[in-house]
Structure formats: structure tokens, C-alpha cells
């Protein structure tokens with residue numbers, strides 16, 4: 001009889017093919033948590049502060065090897081043109097939806113930071129520089145793809161991975177520094193960023209505000225202070241700067257999702273500004289009307305249209321100067337916003353369903369007012385379905401208390417892997 005000749009090994013094979021690919025994927029993830037944690041500890045222990053180019057490249061080489069093993073075509077994009085380490089790009093052409101996965105290799109902790117090492121706190125907690133922002137997310141990408149591969153599902157997938165080397169402090173010009181990322185996004189149907197987002201697995205990010213820096217420069221007419229406000233002298237540069245800032249607040253502070261913050265101000269007879277270091281010095285006497293004032297700040301908006309409106313208002317306010325003063329405001333190229341779209345909401349709905357199905361609970365969108373700018377924003381104009389903040393969860397990123405909830409490593413990996421599996425089986 002047939003039954004008599006089936007060996008134990010063959011029975012196991014029959015069982016495995018009988019069970020669903022999704023079960024195989026989640027079982028693989030559960031069986032490889034220790035490997036994931038070991039990889040996380042290894043990469044966290046390599047300093048990859050944005051300016052430590054050798055460290056960024058070293059972390060990149062480790063992830064590159066992982067993608068090579070999975071059959072990706074990998075390359076290192078040299079970053080010397082924008083004075084950073086560069087980016088890792090891994091490509092896996094295939095059928096079906098084109099999916100872009102986004103990570104970054106750098107952290108805010110440079111080699112002179114006292115915070116350098118992975119430290120296990122207890123069974124489910126560890127601290128470390130970049131552990132959630134975002135080496136944990138990078139590990140989740142690797143483990144999700146390994147699980148898809150184990151289920152035989154990776155081979156047909158159409159995937160590109162970009163791990164940037166300067167997310168925390170991008171090189172300039174930004175258009176150069178993000179050229180490879182934007183190129184990888186062109187023609188993609190889906191983009192998923194594995195940042196830690198709000199750090200809470202109940203939330204993911206479908207919208208991020210953009211950030212643009214601005215600088216206001218005001219000049220006034222110098223005179224003896226006793227003559228201030230005279231028709232031919234005016235109020236001086238400092239009063240004019242104060243008028244402009246107050247008008248910004250009065251005209252614009254009520255608008256939803258819009259914020260703007262003057263972060264530093266200098267004024268007097270002469271000012272010396274070091275914009276790179278965000279510092280400077282001023283000279284002025286109490287009995288002299290101020291001749292110069294410089295203010296720099298940021299501006300955050302949820303859509304390109306909101307940014308345009310805000311810039312127009314700020315320019316108009318600056319132009320409507322008091323007598324014998326002159327003001328100009330300039331804006332830098334900044335981070336674009338990731339506006340909330342129907343496509344992003346659909347992707348979140350898929351991710352939410354995957355999360356429920358693997359027993360990790362529902363996921364909703366976090367308020368964009370709580371989500372800072374990130375690399376995913378640069379692909380907003382190219383990709384219709386974007387989700388971010390699905391990396392390793394925890395708290396206190398960018399501080400020496402950066403802590404991971406290690407129990408979210410398998411759960412976040414399962415959600416991601418099942419989402420990718422289901423996306424890949426959908427028609428384009």
C-alpha cells in the first residue's frame with residue numbers, strides 16, 4: 001500500500017506543502033528571532049553616525065551581504081558628491097507589483113557620543129544607538145524577505161530596497177543626495193518605510209509634514225537712539241523683525257497642520273551668523289538704532305499647496321516693511337511633505353488586516369503632526385501607496401535612552417512579510 005512506503009521525511013514534506021504560505025512565513029519568523037536579535041546587536045555595535053562614513057559603509061556591507069544571499073543585485077552608490085557615505089541599493093526584478101522598501105544605515109550618534117553599544121536590559125528590552133531608528137527596521141526588512149524566501153515566494157517578487165547613508169543629516173544638495181532614492185521610486189506601485197514612527201505598534205504613518213528652513217534678514221537705518229521713529233530714520237531692524245515675526249504668528253498660527261518656529265535671532269549694529277552651526281554673535285549699543293537683524297526658523301506643512309501658501313504669506317508680510325527698513329526672507333529646499341492620500345490609506349488597510357491576521361492587533365494612522373520628516377517623503381511624488389513607521393518599536397530615539405521593545409521584532413516582521421506577500425499576489 002502506498003501509505004506503507006511514505007517515509008517520515010516525505011510525510012513532513014506533504015504537511016509543509018499542504019499548509020498555507022502565510023503559515024510558513026510566520027513560522028519561519030518565529031523560528032529565527034534569535035538570528036534577528038544577533039544581527040541587530042551586531043549592527044548597533046558598529047558606530048554609524050552620519051559623519052562616520054566608514055561606519056555607515058560597514059553597516060551597509062552587512063545588509064548588502066544579507067541581500068546578496070537572497071539573490072538581490074546589490075550596489076553601493078558612492079556619496080562623495082554630497083559629502084556623505086552613500087547608499088545601499090538592492091534590486092530583485094520580478095512579476096507583479098513593484099515594491100520599494102526604505103531603510104537607513106546612519107544614526108544621530110557620532111563616534112564622540114557616549115552612547116555606543118547595544119545593552120540588553122531584560123528579556124524584552126534593549127538600549128542602543130539607532131536600535132529603533134532604524135537598524136531594527138532594517139533587520140525587519142531582512143527577516144521578512146528571508147521568510148518570504150523560505151516560503152518560496154520571494155523569487156517572483158518585484159522589489160527594490162534603498163538604505164540611505166544620511167537620513168539623519170542628508171548631504172546637500174538634497175536633490176543629489178536623494179537622487180538614487182527617487183530613481184528607485186520611479187515606477188514603483190508601493191513604498192514602505194521601516195522607521196520607528198511613533199514607536200507604538202498600534203500606529204503607522206501615512207502622512208508626514210514637510211520641513212523647510214527659512215531665514216529672515218532685516219536692515220534698518222542707523223541713528224542715535226534718541227531719534228528713533230523719526231520720519232527719515234524709522235524703527236530700526238530689530239523692531240521691524242519683531243513686527244514681521246508677530247505678523248507671522250497673528251496671520252498663520254491658527255491653520256491646521258501648519259507650524260513655523262523662529263529658532264534663533266540676532267540683531268544690532270552688526271551680526272555675524274554661522275548658519276551651519278546655528279550660532280552667531282551680534283554687536284550693538286543701547287543708544288544706537290539697530291541696523292541689522294537675522295532670524296532663522298523652520299516651517300512645517302502637510303502638502304505642497306500648504307507650503308506654497310505659507311511662503312507667499314511670509315513673503316508678503318516681510319515685504320510690507322515699516323519706513324527705512326528692508327526685509328528679505330529666503331527658504332531652503334527642505335524636506336517635502338508626505339500628504340495623506342487614498343492610496344496610502346488603502347495600503348494601511350492592507351497592513352492593518354495583515355496585523356490582525358497574525359494576531360498583532362489593529363493599526364491606525366498616527367496624526368501627521370506627530371510624525372517628523374523622513375526619507376519616505378522624497379518618494380511622495382512618485383508612488384501612489386506609501387506607508388512608514390512599521391519598523392522596530394520602542395521609545396526615546398535620538399536620545400541616549402533609545403530603547404527597543406524586542407517583543408515587537410517578530411510581530412512587526414510578520415505584519416510586514418504578510419503585507420508584502422499579499423501585495424505581491426495582487427495584480428498590478
Ligand SMILES: [Zn+2]
Nearest residue numbers: 133134167195
Ligand atoms: Zn530614522
